Amino acid sequence: MLLHPRSKERDFALGGYPLETLPRDDAILAAERERPRRAAPEDAAGATPLAGAAVKYRNIFAASADQEAAAARAPVPDDLHARARDVKGMAYFMDAAMVGICEMAPNAWLEGAEPLPHSHAVVLLVEDGRAPEPDNIAHGWVAPAVREVSDMRAAEIAVCVARHIRAMGFAAVADVAGHRRTDAERLAVMAGLAVRENGALVNPYLEAGYSLAVVTTEYALETDRPLAAAARDGRGLRYWWGRNGATSGRERNRRVRRPSHESYYPMEQVKRVDRPTTLILDDEVPRVPKRAAFFERALQGDLGEKSQKERSRFSFKHPTSKGLLGVIRSLVPHQDGETAPAGGKAPDDPEANSPEANSPEANSRAIKALSYHLGSDLTGICEIPRYAWFSHKEDGRPIEPYHKYAVVMLIDQGFDTMEGASGDDWISGTQSMRAYLRGAEIAGAMAEFLRDLGFPARSQTNADSDVLHIPVILWAGLGELSRIGELVLNPFVGPRFKSVVLTTDMPLKPDRPIDFGLQYFCNNCLKCARECPCDAIPFGDKVMFNGYEMWKPDAERCTRYRLTNMKGAACGRCMKTCPINKVIDADGPLLTRAASWMGVNAMFLKPLMVPIAAWADDKLGNGTRNPVKKWWFDHEIIDDIAVEPRVGTNRRDIDPSRVVDPAKQKMAYYHASMMPAPDAAGTPHPVDRKAALAAAALLETPAEAWERKQRGEPAPAHYTAAAPAGAKGGETTASPYVAPTINPVADAAKAAE
Numbered sequence: 001m002l003l004h005p006r007s008k009e010r011d012f013a014l015g016g017y018p019l020e021t022l023p024r025d026d027a028i029l030a031a032e033r034e035r036p037r038r039a040a041p042e043d044a045a046g047a048t049p050l051a052g053a054a055v056k057y058r059n060i061f062a063a064s065a066d067q068e069a070a071a072a073r074a075p076v077p078d079d080l081h082a083r084a085r086d087v088k089g090m091a092y093f094m095d096a097a098m099v100g101i102c103e104m105a106p107n108a109w110l111e112g113a114e115p116l117p118h119s120h121a122v123v124l125l126v127e128d129g130r131a132p133e134p135d136n137i138a139h140g141w142v143a144p145a146v147r148e149v150s151d152m153r154a155a156e157i158a159v160c161v162a163r164h165i166r167a168m169g170f171a172a173v174a175d176v177a178g179h180r181r182t183d184a185e186r187l188a189v190m191a192g193l194a195v196r197e198n199g200a201l202v203n204p205y206l207e208a209g210y211s212l213a214v215v216t217t218e219y220a221l222e223t224d225r226p227l228a229a230a231a232r233d234g235r236g237l238r239y240w241w242g243r244n245g246a247t248s249g250r251e252r253n254r255r256v257r258r259p260s261h262e263s264y265y266p267m268e269q270v271k272r273v274d275r276p277t278t279l280i281l282d283d284e285v286p287r288v289p290k291r292a293a294f295f296e297r298a299l300q301g302d303l304g305e306k307s308q309k310e311r312s313r314f315s316f317k318h319p320t321s322k323g324l325l326g327v328i329r330s331l332v333p334h335q336d337g338e339t340a341p342a343g344g345k346a347p348d349d350p351e352a353n354s355p356e357a358n359s360p361e362a363n364s365r366a367i368k369a370l371s372y373h374l375g376s377d378l379t380g381i382c383e384i385p386r387y388a389w390f391s392h393k394e395d396g397r398p399i400e401p402y403h404k405y406a407v408v409m410l411i412d413q414g415f416d417t418m419e420g421a422s423g424d425d426w427i428s429g430t431q432s433m434r435a436y437l438r439g440a441e442i443a444g445a446m447a448e449f450l451r452d453l454g455f456p457a458r459s460q461t462n463a464d465s466d467v468l469h470i471p472v473i474l475w476a477g478l479g480e481l482s483r484i485g486e487l488v489l490n491p492f493v494g495p496r497f498k499s500v501v502l503t504t505d506m507p508l509k510p511d512r513p514i515d516f517g518l519q520y521f522c523n524n525c526l527k528c529a530r531e532c533p534c535d536a537i538p539f540g541d542k543v544m545f546n547g548y549e550m551w552k553p554d555a556e557r558c559t560r561y562r563l564t565n566m567k568g569a570a571c572g573r574c575m576k577t578c579p580i581n582k583v584i585d586a587d588g589p590l591l592t593r594a595a596s597w598m599g600v601n602a603m604f605l606k607p608l609m610v611p612i613a614a615w616a617d618d619k620l621g622n623g624t625r626n627p628v629k630k631w632w633f634d635h636e637i638i639d640d641i642a643v644e645p646r647v648g649t650n651r652r653d654i655d656p657s658r659v660v661d662p663a664k665q666k667m668a669y670y671h672a673s674m675m676p677a678p679d680a681a682g683t684p685h686p687v688d689r690k691a692a693l694a695a696a697a698l699l700e701t702p703a704e705a706w707e708r709k710q711r712g713e714p715a716p717a718h719y720t721a722a723a724p725a726g727a728k729g730g731e732t733t734a735s736p737y738v739a740p741t742i743n744p745v746a747d748a749a750k751a752a753e
Contacts, residue, residue, distance in 0.1 A: 001589065001590060002589060002590050002591055003589050003591055003620055004589050004620075005415075005583045005587060005588050005589055006242045006245050006248070006587040006588075007242075007245040007246070007247070007416065007583075007587065008245070008626065008628070009245055009628055010244060010245030010246065010628070011085070011628055012089055012092060012093075012416050012417065012420065012628070012629045012630075012631045013084070013085040013086075013088040013089045013092065013631050014244070014246070015088070015092050015096075015097075015098055015099060015246075016092070016097070016246055016247040017097065017098055017205050017234075017246055017247070018234070018238075018239065018243040018244050018246040019098060019100075019192065019193075019204075019234075020244065021234070021238075021243055021244060022192075022204060022227055022228075022231040022234050023227070023228040023230045023231050024192065024225035024226060024227060024228055024231075025225075025226055025227070025228035025229070026225055026226065028189065028190075028226035028227075028228075029102075029190060029226055032105065032186050032189055032190050032226070033105045033106075033107060034107075035107060035186060036107065037107050037109065037110065037111050037183070038110055038111065038183045038186070039110065039111045039112075040110045040111065040112060040113070040180055040181075041180060043177070043178040044147075046144055046145055046147070046148055048141075048144045048145050049141070049449050049452040049453055050141050050142060050144075050145040050148070050149070050370075050445075050449050051144060051145035051148040051149075052448075052449075052452065053445045053446075053448035053449040053452065054145060054148035054149045054151070054152040054445055055148055055151075055152070055178070056334070056445075056448060057152050057156075057331075057334075057441060057444060057445050057448075058148070058151055058152040058155045058176065058177065058178060059178065059179075060330050060331065060334065061152070061155040061156050061158075061159045061174075061176070061327065061330075062155055062159070062174070062176050062178065062179045063330065064159050064162075064163060064174075064326055064327055064330060065158075065159055065162065065173055065174035065175070065176065065179065066162075066173045066174070067163070067166060068166070069165075069166040069167075069169050069170055069171050069172070070166060070167055070168065070169040070640055070641055070642065071169070071640065071641060072169050072641045073168065073169030073170065074167075074168035074169055074319065074633070074635050074641075074642035074643070075635075075642075075643065075644055076168060076633060077633075080220060080221055080222040081222045083219065083220070083221050083222065084101055084221045084222040084223075085631050086631060086632055086633050087099075087101070087122055087161065087164075087165065087219075087221060088101070088122075088631070089417075089631025089632060090160070090161050090164050090320055090631075090632070091122065091124055091157060091161050092631075093320075093414060093417055093430075093434065093631070094156070094157040094160055094161070094434060095126075095153075095157065095375070095438075096124045096125065096126060096154075096157050097125050097126055097127040097206075097210065098124075098125040098193050098203075098205075099122065099123070099124055099125070099193075100122075100123045100125075100188070100191025100192045100193045100224045101120060101121070101122050101123070101191055101221050101222065101223050101224050102120070102121055102123065102187060102190040102191040102192075102223050102224065103119060103120055103121070103190075103223055104118050104119055104120055104121045104187075104216055105186070105187075105190065107183075107186070108121070108182055108183045108186050108187050108190075109181060109182060109183070110180060110181055110182060110183055113180075113181040113182070116171075116173060116181075116216055117171075117218065118171065118172075118173070118216040118217050118218050119217075119218055119220060120216070120217050120218075120219065120220060120221050120223070121182065121187045121190075121191065121214050121215070121216050121217075122161060122191075122214065122215040122216075122217065122221070123184070123187050123188050123190075123191040123193055123212065123213075123214055124154060124157055124158055124161070124212065124213045124214070124215070125154075125188065125193050125194075125203070125210050125211070125212055126150050126153050126154040126157065126210060126211045126212075126213070127150070127206055127208060127210050128146050128147070128149075128150045128208045128209040128210055128211070129142075129146065129149065129150070129372075129373045129374075129375075130208070130256065130260065130373070131143040131146060131260075131373070132260035132261070132366070132369040132370075132373070133259070133260055136260060136261060136365055136366055136369050137358060137362055137363070137365070137366035138260070138261075138365070138366035138367075138369040138370045138373070141366070141370060141449070142369070142370060142373050146209070147209070147211070149373065149374065150209070150210065150211035151176070151177035151178070151211045152441070152445070153211070153375065153441075154176060154177065154211040154212065154213035155174070155176035155177065155213060156327070156437070156438075156441060157213065158174035158175070158176055158213035158214065158215050159174045159176070159327060160323050160324055160327060160437070161174070161215050161323075162174040162215045162217070162323075163322075163323030163324070163326065163327070164319050164320050164322075164323040165215070165217050165219050166323070167319035167320075167322045167323050167637065167642060168219075168319050168633075168635070168642050169641070169642065170217055170218055170219035171217060171218045171219075172215055172216070172217035172218075172219060173215065173216050173217070174213065174214075174215050175213065175214040175215070175216060176213045177211065177213070181216075182214045182216060184212040184213070184214050185201050185212065187212075187214055188201060188212055189201070189226055189227075190226055191223075191224050191226075192224040192225055192226050192227050193212075193227075194227070195227050195228075195229055195231060195232055197232065202232060204227065204231050204232060204233060204234035204235070205234050205235060205239070235249060242587055247587060248586060248587050250586045250587075251585050251586040251587045254585070254586050260369040260372060260373070261364075261365040261366070261368040261369040261372070262368070262372075263372060263376075263377060263378045263379065264377070264585065265377075265378065265490075265491075265492035265493070265584060266492075266600075267378065267477075267478075267491075267492070267514075269597075269600050269601060270477075270491055270514045270515075270516050270600050271514060271515045271516065271600075271603070272477065272511075272512040272513070272514060272515075273512060273513050273514065273515045274512065274513070275513060276474040276475065276480065276481065276513045277480050277481075277513070277514075277515045277518070277519050278474075278480070278481045278519065278542070278548065278549040278550060278702075279544070279548075279549035279702045279705065279706060280471075280474075280547060280548055280549070281544075281547045281705065281709060281715070282385060282386075282387070282547075283715075284547040284709075284715035284719055285385075285387035285471075285546060285547030285548065285719075286387065286546055286547065286672040286719050286720060286721045287386065287387055287389060287390065287391035287721065288390065288391060288468075288546075288672060288675060288721050289390060289391050289392035289393075289396075289675070289676075289677075289678030289721070290390050290392065290393055290394045290678075291392065291394060291396070291675075291676050291677070291678050291679075291680055291681065292672075292675035292676060292678075292721070294555050294556060294558075294559040295311065295559060295563075296394060297559075297676065297685070297687070298310075298311045298559060298560075298563055299311045299312075299735065300676075300680070300681070300682070300683070300684055300685070301684035301686075302676065302684055302685050302686055302687055303556070303559065303560060303563075303687060304686075306564055307559070307560055307563045307564060310563045310564050311563055311736070312736045313637070313736075314429065314562060314563045314564075314565070314569065314570055315429035315430075315432060315433055315569055315570045316429065316433070316569070316637070316736065317429070317569050317636055317637045317638075318426045318427065318429060318430055318569050318632075318635060318636065318637065318642075319633075319635055319637065319642050320427065320430040320433075320632060321429045321430040321433045321569060322637050324430065324433040324434060324436075324437050325433065325736070327437055328433065328436060328437050328440060328461075328462075328463055329463070331437075331440045331441065331444055331461070331463070332440075332461070332463050332464050334444055334448070335440075335443075335444060335447065335458055335459040335460075335461060335464055336447070336458045336459075337447075337448065337451055338451065339451045339454060339455065339456045339457075340451060340452050340453065340454045341454055358507075359507075359509075360507045360508050360509040361509045363506055363507055363508050363509075364381055364508045364509045367379075367381070367407055367446075367506070367508065368381075368407075370446060370449075371407065371409050371442060371446065374441075374442040374445060374446065375411075375438055375441070375442050376409040376410070376411065376442055377409075377410050377411055377412045377493065377497065378409070378410040378478055378490060378492075378493070378497070379407065379408065379409045379410075380407075380408050380473075380476030380477045380478045380511045381405060381406065381407055381408070381476055381508050381509065381510050381511050382405070382406050382408065382472055382475035382476040382477075382510045382511060383404060383405060383406075383475070383510050384401065384403065384404065384405065384406045384467065384472060384503065385471055385472075385475065386401065387468075387471065387547070388406070388467055388468050388471040388472050388475075389401045389466060389467055389468075390465075390466055390467070390468065391678060391721065392678035392679065392724075393466070394681060394735070395679075395681045396678050396679030396680070396681050396724065398678075399466050402456075402458075402503075403456060403457075403458065403503035403504055403505050404504075404505050405503065405504055405505065405506065405508045405510070406460075406467065406472040406475075406476065406501050406502070406503050407443075407446070407501065407502040407503075407504065407508070408469070408472050408473055408476040408478060408499060408500075408501050409439060409442060409443065409499065409500050409501070409502070410473075410478055410490065410493070410497040410498070410499055411435040411436075411438050411439045411442075411497055411498050411499070411500065412435070412493050412496060412497055413431040413432065413434070413435050413496050413497060413498060413572075413575070414431060414434070414496075415496065415581070415582075415583055416629045417431060417629060417631070418431065418496060418572070418575065418576055418581065419625070419626040419629045420625060420626055420627065420628070420629030420630035420631065421576065421625065421629075421630070422568070422573070422576070422625055422650045422651055422652040422653070423531075423571065423572045423573035423574075423575065423576030423577065423652070424533055424565055424567070424568045424570070424571040424572065424573050424650045424652065425567070425568040425569075425634070425649050425650045425651070426568050426569050426632065426634045426635065426636070426645065426649060427569075427632050428568055428569055428570050428571055428572045429568075429569030429570040430569070430632075431572060432462075432498055432570060432572070435497065435498035436461065436462040436463070436498055436500075439461060439462070439498060439499065439500025440459065440461040440462070440463065440500060442500065443459035443460070443461065443500045443501065443502045444459045444461075446459070446502050447459045447502055447504075450502075450504055450506060455504055455505060455506040456504060456505045457502060457503065457504040457505075457506070458502070458503050458504075459500065459501075459502055460500070460501040460502070460503055461500055462498065462500070463735070465501065466503075467501050467503060469499045469501055470486060470487075470488060472501055473488045473499055474488060474513060475510070475513060476510070476511050477511035477512050477513050477514045478490055478514070479491070479514070479518075480514065480515070480516065480518040480519065481518075481548075481549075481550055482495065482518060482522050482528075482551070482578075483522035483523075483525070483526070483528055483529065483537060483538070483551045484528050484537060484551075484553065484574045484575075484578070485537060485538070485550055485551050485552055485553030485555075486550070486552075486553060486555070487574070489518055489522075489578070489580055491514070491516040491518075491580070491596070491599065491600055492584045492596065493581075493584075494575070494578050494579075494580030494581040494582065495574065495575040495578050495580070495581065496575050496578075496581050515603075516599060516600050516603070517599060517603040517606045520606050520607075520610060521580075521599075521606065521610050521613075522551065524610045524611065524614065525579060525610065525613075525614045526539055527577055527578065527579060527614065527617065527618075527623070527654075528573075528574040528577060528578055529660070530655065530656075530658050530659075530660070531573055531574070531576075531577040531623065531652075531654060531655065531658075532558075532573060532574060533561060533571065533573055533650075533652065534557050534558060534560070534561035534571075535554075535557070535660070535665065536553050536554040536555075536557040536558035536561070537551070537553050537574060538551050538552060538553065538554075538662070538665065538667055539660050539661075539662040539665055540662035540663075540665065541662075541701070542701075542702060543699040543700070543701065543702075544699065544700045544701065544702055544704075544705040545669065545671070545699070546671060546672050546719055547715070547719060549702040549705075552667065552669060553667075554667045554668050555668075555670065556668050556670065556687055556689065556692065557668065558571075565650070566646070566647045567645065567647055567648050567649050567650040568649065568650045573652070576623060577622075577623035577654060578623075579613060579614060579617040579622065581622075581623075582596070582622075584596045595609065595613060618654060618656040621654070622654075623653070623654040624653040624654055625651070625653060634649045666693055667693075667696065668689050668692035668693050668695075669692055669693075669695040669696055669698070669699065670687070670692050670695070671695055671698065671718035671719070672718065672719050672720060672721040672722075673717065673718040673719070673720055673721070673722065674688070674691065674692065674695065674718075674722075675721055675722050676722060677722045677723065677724055677725035678721075678722070678724050679724045679725055679726070680725060695718070698716065698718050700716070
């Protein structure tokens with residue numbers, strides 16, 4: 001507890017509640033099997049704007065509930081316990097509150113439902129989020145829609161678990177609210193998630209309500225035993241302390257006591273400043289096209305044939321991430337939509353949501369509370385700077401800025417799963433994909449809701465964004481630019497997040513940037529650079545790049561490694577090994593919590609603390625793999641079949657002895673002037689690495705750039721992005737996030753052959 005999180009030795013597949021400690025009673029199985037079949041429940045979805053948005057997204061998820069399994073089965077072990085750990089781990093990774101498994105009973109199919117030839121049921125429980133305080137505008141938005149929001153999240157998790165099982169070659173169907181085929185309550189009792197009391201289901205740990213979803217499958221798994229009646233209340237003294245390393249009742253209470261418009265982390269303690277802590281020459285930062293992003297360049301063939309081929313599978317070549325990809329695709333068409341007539345109304349107040357009725361401050365508190373209820377981990381707001389908008393879409397169409405504000409949300413990628421991984425093994429792509437999916441769900445539902453109220457809004461996701469996320473994360477006060485380069489670090493989750501953005505014209509009050517001393521920390525810590533498997537993070541000083549002061553990474557080298565990593569899916573070694581990748585809550589290590597508090601509240605001590613912190617981080621082994629947290633099987637998907645990885649798995653740990661001379665590190669710099677034309681879609685624009693290495697000579701130091709600016713001299717010529725080439729023809733290569741085009745006529749003809 002002093003040096004490591006309380007959960008360090010807890011099997012990840014046990015979840016955050018100590019269900020394993022509760023008494024069990026096998027006699028309950030027979031009683032449940034004797035109960036008559038139940039009629040299908042009515043879909044009691046509410047009619048409020050937020051409930052409607054949640055139901056829409058729930059139904060989008062449900063469309064992926066039942067699909068064909070892979071044509072061949074993965075090399076899974078015969079050990080049913082190991083299989084169950086993989087499936088439960090996936091569900092807990094997706095943030096299910098509790099998971100149980102039971103054999104499927106004939107009477108567990110609802111009346112009128114055709115039973116499937118499935119032997120097992122995976123039961124998922126999602127805890128209701130709390131409604132905001134009555135004096136928060138969001139109370140009227142959220143309170144009538146709590147059930148629909150929980151059902152939406154349960155559907156998301158169940159569908160992803162089912163898709164994961166199907167990607168391993170086993171039939172599996174997600175059963176969710178509004179589309180029920182199973183008696184979820186009966187199965188929850190059989191799977192050890194609840195007891196019956198006076199005709200109602202009671203969970204031993206939850207006072208609030210919850211939603212249930214079920215995955216039925218032919219995949220044989222180790223089952224759980226039903227809870228005994230004596231398990232009615234599991235919240236004894238040991239629960240409050242954190243029994244068996246489970247999340248403690250103290251930590252859960254701490255979260256509940258936080259105001260609903262604030263995150264679980266004390267961002268209110270962090271120093272606020274007028275500008276980001278790295279120099280940004282606002283009028284010199286070029287607007288860049290989507291075509292210039294290196295993953296897009298790989299897709300278009302700029303990095304060669306191998307990178308182009310791997311671009312379509314690099315993050316999706318594991319059953320977990322493969323299952324998430326299709327769901328992410330399904331959300332893209334719903335990111336934007338028509339806005340209802342201006343002056344939309346709240347469900348309980350005819351004037352509560354007109355821009356004239358509420359102050360920007362009140363709107364901001366409400367939007368943040370809504371984001372946290374839906375699942376954001378950290379939320380900030382800013383006005384969108386001109387240069388944060390891409391200049392052109394992938395196909396060359398120009399983008400004109402269309403909203404004033406950005407609601408920026410960070411999604412934690414999961415500390416425990418990252419602890420079990422090397423950072424560049426088979427789960428690393430899934431960590432990103434899971435955060436991207438969750439962010440798309442949250443921002444998508446929020447945008448749908450705001451449009452229904454009469455406020456223009458669009459979700460800007462990893463799959464389709466007109467906005468660059470890094471600048472708005474900085475301006476929204478969620479972090480500082482780090483040595484990792486084009487990555488922001490937050491004082492409480494470090495680099496362990498992915499972002500999603502909601503743009504809107506709803507009147508909001510922006511947050512201010514923050515300063516928690518990261519520039520000093522990163523200047524004196526080289527761990528991410530030392531541990532980078534492709535040497536893409538600089539050991540040297542910051543430079544000015546396209547108007548930003550930063551430690552500029554070698555983006556080409558990083559992209560190539562992440563795309564062509566043959567012993568894993570993508571890469572997140574820098575996030576894995578960063579000393580600020582920690583647990584900062586009531587269950588986190590006392591030493592880490594104390595250091596975090598001092599780092600935020602006593603920054604004058606950083607010259608003393610930083611060398612000690614960097615040294616201690618290595619001595620404690622932080623950044624090494626924790627096998628207790630590895631819940632997934634190492635599989636690689638080839639031609640849609642999960643197989644043993646062809647060349648093995650990365651099993652890296654830290655190397656404190658590695659030293660690199662910054663003067664000998666050769667970094668490539670692709671300035672704005674070296675970017676492909678924004679309308680160069682479908683036409684490869686090969687990178688010129690030799691020229692990019694030579695471009696280092698064009699760099700200014702931050703001091704030189706500031707002095708030039710003060711002299712009134714213009715921006716360097718290499719800050720100017722390439723102009724449109726006026727190219728005609730040539731369609732852009734389809735993004736893997738875009739579903740393949742469906743041709744009903746051709747498909748019907750093919751089926752008839």
